[in-house]
Amino acid sequence: MDYVPDHVLRTLWYIDLMARYGNPLPWGDVDRYAQQAVPRDAHRKSPFGGLGEIIGRDGMVIHRPDPVAAYLKGVGWVLEDSGVAKLTPAGRTVLVACGEAADELAAEDPEVADVALDPQDPLVYVQLTRRLQKAGAGLLVDAYFKADSLVWLIESTNLRRVLISSRQPRSERDRQTIAVALATVPNGSDVEVRHTADPSLHDRCVIGEKGDVQLLGSSVNGVGKHLTAVITPSSDISQVYRKKYEALWGDAAKVEPRPMQA
Structure with missing residues (x-):
């Protein structure tokens, strides 16, 4: 689904994962996770990952992704409940529509296969x-x-x-x-x-x-x-x-x- 940015979808998945394993993501940590640059094929200005901007192979500066918490709440995909983030039914639908199999999301141990x-x-x-x-x-x-x-x-x-x-x-x-x-x-x-x-x-x-x-x-x-x-x-x-x-x-x-x- 091209119209859902990668880091938005990644954040939805992480919120769901943390909740399913009994460690709900604090609302204040949603954007911290969403804006954390994953270790893809890039050379960083800093001597270690995740801080500041990164420079891609073409030399262009790639800025940290935009915040997502307010957006996720605004579109009704995530709600803030007692200080933690929770996926709504609409948010889970987005995950499924973006390629996440519903039975895999619900499984107790979905990672048994290679x-x-x-x-x-x-x-x-x-x-x-x-x-x-x-x-x-x-x-x-x-x-x-x-x-x-x-x-x-x-x-x-x-x-x-x-x-x-x-x-x-x-x-x-x-x-x-x-x-x-x-x-x-x-x-x-x-x-x-x-x-x-x-x-x-x-x-x-x-x-x-x-x-x-x-x-x-x-x-x-x-x-x-x-x-x-x-x-x-x-x-x-x-x-x-x-x-x-x-x-x-x-x-x-x-x-x-x-x-x-x-």
Whole structure:
């Protein structure tokens, strides 16, 4: 549905998600979420994502999306009830009309199936976020994770551990940028990032809080650029991944938060 802006639809989905999992989104946080830039294919002026303007590949400045809370309330898609945002029947109809299957929205655990993340899909990061929500306070294994994705990780998922590689030529600079982001972005201290030079770190995966495993076809930085997939392996394969990467995590060095130098 081309006449519903992507960030409006993304916000509707997030309001619905938070309510269904018993953590309704405070009304004051609606625009904060809507205006948070997702980590798409762009180079940011700031050394970490989610703050200020971004510069696209063509060099044009892309401004933060417009606020949506007043609009959503005005058109009757969302209401403010006791200080929190709630989806109305009309808002849910918009979600369904924009491609969200009604039975998927109502399911207790809609993310059991594998999914392809198409870069042409304007909701590609919504799909990724929905899958990662399943992992709870789990571990993201992503050798190429960048500071640009940290704000999105904190605000849109419950993942609280990230394992990165320190073998790449630019890894030292990336770690320094992540260290600044951890000390600077809101709630950065909630996430622990560790790095390892072990050459066996090459696959991307998410190990859930309860031990479930999801395999990622690319780094989260690559979602939105290339066709990729999120796959749930069999239990025996999951056990191998879980054992391997929890061991690497235990031996890895912590990226210590570092305030930005004046």
